[in-house]
Amino acid sequence: MTPARPFALRLFVPSGQPDGMRIVEKTNWSGIGFVVPRSQLKEFTQRPEASRPGVYVLSGPDPEGGADRVYIGEADPLGRRLEQHQTRDFWTTAFAFTSKDGYLNKAHAQHLEARLIRLAQEAKRCRLENAVQGRSITLAEMDRAEADGFLEELLLCCPVLGFRAFEQPTGKPAAMSRRLFHLKGPDASGQGFESPGGFTVLRGARGRTDFVVSASPAWVTARAQLVSQGVFLEETGGLTLAQDYEFSSPSQAAIMLLARNANGRTEWKDAKGVTLKEHQEKAAEAASQEA
Structure with missing residues (x-):
């Protein structure tokens, strides 16, 4: 490449x-x-x-x-x-x-x-x-x-210029050089990484089938569109992400898998259980010390 x-x-x-x-x-x-x-x-x-x-x-x-x-x-x-x-x-x-x-x-x-x-x-x-x-x-x-x-x-x-409809994730080889974060919940699991346009979830992630009653209708509509486009596949026991896919934020990625409102910065964690939020705060602190 x-x-x-x-x-x-x-x-x-x-x-x-x-x-x-x-x-x-x-x-x-x-x-x-x-x-x-x-x-x-x-x-x-x-x-x-x-x-x-x-x-x-x-x-x-x-x-x-x-x-x-x-x-x-x-x-x-x-x-x-x-x-x-x-x-x-x-x-x-x-x-x-x-x-x-x-x-x-x-x-x-x-x-x-x-x-x-x-x-x-x-x-x-x-x-x-x-x-x-x-x-x-x-x-x-x-x-x-x-x-x-x-x-x-x-x-x-x-x-x-703020138009990202043609962009596709960088792919798994590039993802392997990045810090991976994991998410788990009822009938939901996945791994992904921070990317320039938001948060990329890797192919094979599992999503809960039905949203909770309190979920925003906008999120329900958004995921239904992803299903109709073939981004998510409907399978027995839940949804499967058919391709690496970049969501606009860690929270959107978490919501699409967990089928409920979620703070992606605390839901996504590394292999040691450290949250994305903690990593971001440490990076910001290190940057301020170097300035």
Whole structure:
């Protein structure tokens, strides 16, 4: 595995408002990205980049408390297509990507759309709204290399911009180099580790089938979505986690397994029974002493 390399992003807010449209550029990348609040779509469509081909993502919260709803598409031009999506009620933010030098074409965009849809399906971190899956098209060898290179850079930008629907856990080999924490409860058990996006639980973890009566309906809905996506498999005696999966926090991970409200910082413990909370406090104390 190639080690992660440091990289730099330039973030520009043309309106001067912190919650306004943001423009992102990455060092040595010919692409450019836009984070567009729905209320400021007009500001994007008036820019020259909106007349180019590209790929976009619409994202919005699930009112029932489940994973964010996401729609992935491609367009030429981007601006006109995003305006047509005003008929969709669910989205609050659009992420749009195109090239600065105009080399990205319609075929590149279609390839990117298909790849992003596939990545979102595999990651299972969102509720995908696409009724029709992206078409996998045949590209010339050089065009495919260019599109895949563009995709790599785009995927580096997304988490920094707060969009994590394409991310997948680093995998068990990487997990073995981290401190593992364990959780046990009635009909529930699992092991996992702290990860950049929250807390990753390893494949094979067991979850209690039914939530307690006092559990938040939002948690019940969230886990039902994970079952429908195939993240959890319904088996005799409980649920089984079908893949390594990154939850947004240690508490969410604990709640999904224990089927009750839980503080993940105290539920997750290492092999000696030391809680995640104690480890975090020791790390914070050590950092303050070194400062």
